[in-house]
Amino acid sequence: QVxxxxxxxxxxxxxGSLRLSCVVSGHPFTFSRYSLGWFRQAPGKEREFxxxxxxxxxxxxxxxxxxxxxxxxxxxAKNTVYLQMISLDPxxxxxxxxxxxxxLNPTPMAVDYEYWGQGAQVTVSS
Numbered sequence: 001q002v003x004x005x006x007x008x009x010x011x012x013x014x015x016g017s018l019r020l021s022c023v024v025s026g027h028p029f030t031f032s033r034y035s036l037g038w039f040r041q042a043p044g045k046e047r048e049f050x051x052x053x054x055x056x057x058x059x060x061x062x063x064x065x066x067x068x069x070x071x072x073x074x075x076x077a078k079n080t081v082y083l084q085m086i087s088l089d090p091x092x093x094x095x096x097x098x099x100x101x102x103x104l105n106p107t108p109m110a111v112d113y114e115y116w117g118q119g120a121q122v123t124v125s126s
Contacts, residue, residue: 038083071083
């Protein structure tokens with residue numbers, strides 16, 4: 001079984017920055033077997049893809065709405081995936097969840113991910 005725990009959410013003013021972290025663990029577990037993604041869901045809206053990264057960390061993918069503002073990365077030594085967010089807009093406010101997929105490459109489809117974290121709230125004030 002694989003567990004994911006997010007941290008780093010909070011309240012930020014529009015234009016501000018936040019960095020989300022997601023620690024991935026399990027028994028047995030090999031961090032490099034999993035491609036990782038971030039998704040978000042705002043109240044009354046469908047869950048949407050934000051960003052994802054392959055097992056090597058060399059090929060990140062982003063939703064059009066966050067490209068150029070958000071950056072996904074992974075740290076093998078810490079079994080952690082990060083989402084650095086800058087120039088935040090009230091439209092970015094949502095619960096952000098990380099997800100893991102037992103595959104070399106990620107997809108933007110939530111249904112393709114087997115393991116999920118509980119989520120971290122991001123609130124952006126205008």
